Every structure is written in structure tokens, then in C-alpha cells.
Amino acid sequence: MESHESTEHLRREHLEILHLAERMQDALSLASKDEFAARQKGLWDLRALHHGLLGISQHCGSEDGVLESKYHRHLNGEKYDLINAQHQGISRNIKSFIRELPLLTADSVVDVVPRGFDLVDRIREHIEYEEEMLGYIENNVSWSRNKATVASR
Ligand SMILES: [Fe+2]
Ligand SMILES: [Fe+2]
Numbered sequence: 001m002e003s004h005e006s007t008e009h010l011r012r013e014h015l016e017i018l019h020l021a022e023r024m025q026d027a028l029s030l031a032s033k034d035e036f037a038a039r040q041k042g043l044w045d046l047r048a049l050h051h052g053l054l055g056i057s058q059h060c061g062s063e064d065g066v067l068e069s070k071y072h073r074h075l076n077g078e079k080y081d082l083i084n085a086q087h088q089g090i091s092r093n094i095k096s097f098i099r100e101l102p103l104l105t106a107d108s109v110v111d112v113v114p115r116g117f118d119l120v121d122r123i124r125e126h127i128e129y130e131e132e133m134l135g136y137i138e139n140n141v142s143w144s145r146n147k148a149t150v151a152s153r
Contacts, residue, residue, distance in 0.1 A: 036106055060087035
């Protein structure tokens with residue numbers, strides 16, 4: 001069950017990432033409100049996500065390592081390339097979003113709301129794809145293991 005153990009921690013991290021995407025969506029909704037106080041709160045909430053967003057970037061980076069990446073080992077070029085491209089897009093967006101956070105005010109925060117929602121969408125789309133790929137990897141690995149077991153009988 002080696003394969004399931006090592007995909008399990010990825011799935012756990014994905015749940016945390018989806019939770020963070022949810023919090024980001026809430027903060028962005030506040031940041032786009034007409035009331036100043038709501039935008040102020042939205043900005044604070046977005047700033048509170050700084051650390052979590054860096055964590056997502058690190059998660060993406062750790063999945064890219066050619067030697068240790070489950071995706072690289074088990075997926076064909078096209079699927080792996082797509083994951084890789086998504087990682088790069090997400091990391092780039094996170095970096096520029098984080099860079100802007102300290103410069104924003106309760107008024108100018110509105111300007112980054114569309115990009116913020118775009119980032120939330122990208123993150124969700126990516127996690128959905130990876131979860132699908134993890135399912136594929138788990139099935140594939142246990143299938144080839146069963147085949148090997150049958151063959152050795
Ligand atoms: Fe992942
Ligand atoms: Fe990923």
C-alpha cells in the first residue's frame with residue numbers, strides 16, 4: 001500500500017488548499033463591497049492569507065521535483081506537462097498577488113479582486129485535476145501490482 005500512503009498526504013494537503021481558497025473567496029467578496037468597513041476587513045483577511053498562499057506555492061514546487069514527484073513518475077508527458085504549467089501559473093500569480101498586498105488600501109483593494117478570483121479559480125481547477133490524476137495513479141499502481149501478483153502465482 002506504499003502508493004496510497006504517499007498519495008494520502010497529497011490529498012490531505014489538497015483539502016487544506018481548498019479550505020484556503022474558500023477563505024480567499026470570502027475575503028475577496030468583502031473586498032469588493034461598497035462599504036468601506038467591509039473592504040477594510042476584506043483587506044485584512046487577504047493579508048492574513050499571506051502565509052497560506054506561500055504554502056500553496058511551496059506545495060506546487062515540491063510536486064515539480066522530477067525525482068520525488070508522484071506525477072512525474074506515473075503520468076505521461078502531456079498530463080505531467082499540464083500539471084507543471086498549472087503550477088507555474090499559480091506560483092507566478094501568488095507571487096505577484098502577495099507582492100501587492102502590503103501596498104493596498106481599503107480603496108485600492110478593489111483593483112486586485114478580479115485577479116484574486118482568477119487565482120481562486122486556477123487553484124480549484126488545479127486541485128480538481130490533480131485529485132483526478134491521483135485516482136488514476138492509485139488505480140494504475142494497484143492494478144499493475146495485482147497483475148504482478150497473479151503472474152507470480
Ligand atoms: Fe497537489
Ligand atoms: Fe499541484
